[in-house]
Amino acid sequence: MKWKMEPLTEGSDGMRGVMIQGTASDVGKSMICTAFCRILSDQGIRVAPFKSQNMSNNSYVTVLGEEIGRAQGVQAEAARTVATVDMNPILLKPESDMKSQIVLFGKKIETMDGMDYRANFYEKGLAAIGQALENLSKTYTHLVIEGAGSPAEVNLNDREIVNMTVAERADVPVILVADIERGGVFASIVGTLALMPHPERVKGLLINKFRGDIRLFEDGIAFLESYTKLPVLGVIPYMGSHGIEQEDSLGVRELARDAQNRPIDMAVLKHPYLSNFTDLEPFLDEPDVAVRWVESVKDIGQPDILVFPGTKSTIADLRYWKQQKLEEALRSLQNGTRIIGLCGGFQMLGDSLADPAGFDGMKIAFEKGLGLVSGMATHFTAEKFVERRSGTVKMNGQDFKIDGYEIHTGRSEYGGKALISYEDGTEGVQTGRLIGTHLHGFFGSAVCRQAFLAPIRQEKNISEPIVKERPDRYSRFAEHVKAHIDWKQVERIMEEKG
Template sequence: MKLTKDGLGKSINGWLLRQIELLKWKTEPFTEGSDGMRGVMIQGTASDVGKSLICTAFCRILSDQGIQVAPFKSQNMSNNSYVTILGEEIGRAQGVQAEAARTVATVDMNPILLKPESDMKSQIVLFGKKLETMGGMEYRANFYEQGLAAIDQALVNLSKNYTHLVIEGAGSPAEVNLNDREIVNMAVAERADVPVILVADIERGGVFASIVGTLALMPHPERVKGLLINKFRGDIRLFEDGIAFLEAYTKLPVLGVIPYMGNHEIEQEDSLGVREISRDNRNRPIDMAVLKHPYLSNFTDLEPFLNEPDVSVRWVEFVKDIGKPDILVFPGTKSTIADLRYWKEQKIEDTLLSIENKTRIIGLCGGFQMLGDSLSDPDGFDGTKAEFEKGLGLISGMVTHFTKEKFVKRRSGTAKMNEQTFNVDGYEIHTGRSKYGGKALVSFEDGTEGVQTERLIGTHIHGIFGSADSRQAFLAPIRQEKNLSQPMVQECSDRYSRFAGHVKAHIDWAQVERIMEGKG
């Protein structure tokens, strides 16, 4: 993040002022301090059409123009969270977008975060802190007014420090069964009084029906000022008649057709996005199998391995599909005991015994906790009540107990793996408190964290594989065993600018600017 020391201080001071303002919540629509506040809202015809990445690109483009821009998403549903410098949780997409905007991520950028704990209940994180767990009907009935108040307050706070907002919608705005109490799409565009650009994913097929149908069913379609076609593959000339049809039928301009870009290196908030990228790296010599928990979280810990040209990353939903990989990953989870039981019901212990001398194991956060001797959560703070749950026993003596208070903290230290030392810059976010011994993985000024053996590493720290040095240290013995040379990994030093340039080159940015200024 390109931020001066003075800028960081200003952001922290702004946060302190916001804490005072939070004591005076407002229930009227966003108006205070909004003079000169401009922006745009990116809505989509469905989930995973690319809204988050387009918002990221817009944030960087506006930042390049010297504009004080901030991302905003009123309510996010994701177990892939971002920890701010003050130890608060927001949706990871808004943290990434803040980095693209060259500003400090704050809870005002995503005041409401829902973290699913089961099919029926989600943990509510309000302004970065855990509030309570609610079922869907209870949330819809009892949280609506409180949610609107939080959204209005966040918009007021952002208007004091920024001139432009890039607002991200959620899912589809045409969910007619939810629109009377929705707080994520057109209701937000109305409260912030910004125009809307509608994005459709052409790769899925049915792009014409998805656009026309969405416009027909969404409230206030007159606020939509343009269309974007995303993830196009092939010769753009083949779609010229499609553009002409859409513009004639909808009376809206097609602002651009953005070609698919699979190697943008920007973290995906939705695991669907990571799974799509991983399809392109099959048949590589190092086989990494990643367990796809039912309540998977923080899957972006594994995204950096997609940059390794000799590593194949594949998702595994059933034990029978694990096979005999070189690396088996237990990633993070929002409901550790529930997901542990899912794998134990399929007798994963037998598979672990059969591969114990051939496969290296990685345990991350909740996945790390599964590898211990036992877990206990008598009050169900992590989603599933259990007085005692037997772990997988790969880390002898490790016990985990879940508490009401969540541990959230950014972490910086050093780690040594296979005689190679590297820096670690990540964060911890978990309710389980674990006790274990053995050789530590990461060292801090005030202690250590994690554990490592010859064929296993475990840690609560998310982002530990973010650097090429860390991945090289971990992969070195595997490459040696397979007689593979160390490949040259060219990591994009400014992935945000690269992707923003790609987007800007394929859209009518001048028209987007006119739309944001209310002239489109």
């Protein structure tokens, strides 16, 4: 069944678009979709991103307080439009190795394991995808659709709702992307085309993350075009410092690149169920801050800043660190170390946590916290708090506005000096050299980062860096992509539909 839609204007023949599928996860599908959204927006086209189902704990909160995959929120920004739940109707948020929380049209509905989801959610998922596509067709003329993982997962293809099923429903052509950085690019392309359903819908190939002299790959292009009978639409050079938030934890490694020999040492605990790691990406704009991920307590050392980031399973991750004797390591920290707790990481810093019904992933009547925020107790409930928030922060003698969003099930009670003042109350704590908050995006404000880092710079006799105006990251990356692909041919492919 094809996607039926009402035309936007009289005489219109419906929406156009393209689907970006990949030979594997992390080949750059999200980034290419982001670039395509900005390129089309630059041409005055009403374009929207779409991904039927996302699996990530790094979510984006819409203006209506609903959750979608962060990649589609970023792509909507690139398309210069407002993100909605129709752009990502199904979001899976892993709570353990076996179970995921299902967010349907922005709201949590239940938690299921993989077998139950596959057996019982398929028809509901198809209906949600159809409804979302129908809704988008009433506002936009073009879609840039992102696939998931690989379309050649033969064990899953009979009930998949993320790749060729979506291309068929939306009736759009497919461009297949391969990552040359990881090696095996020829086998990955040829093998994917051999195993994927409906390979005739693939109309072109893209080679991503190329390093070196493109002339050395000319024979490779000739081979691919001869063997697959498909055009290689472009070879996109690797661009590491694009400044665009990554979709999931596969992008975590990008955070620590090019951070050697910087005088301020920021250590970030890499939880097994890490979420919303993009809270730390703004520190990449600080030329004197080195961000490093810590997977073992013994690697913490004596950092200037120790960060407890967000987590999808707070108690499970807390136990992971306690088993490594994190409490002893905290006691051995020098007095100069600042501690930051964000969302679930903030909850770990309290005296106690309770999740008797298992809403956080583990049924625990009482779990002792790290005790860094005295009197703080967190209780997990069925209702998730999801809201965009704006308030005022007083830090280092400065008052400034702050914007962000909260996503958490744990309700925390604590006293002490509040970090953020809202119209309807306060949130977070700041005590001594510790700050904690549930607000994601807190450090997205340059003023906030400067206020937080100023005392550290003073103690280390570091001059305040000159912060250059940051170029539009979406336009910069889009220009990079467009310069290395045959965009006219991409346009022709989109106009031909599927």
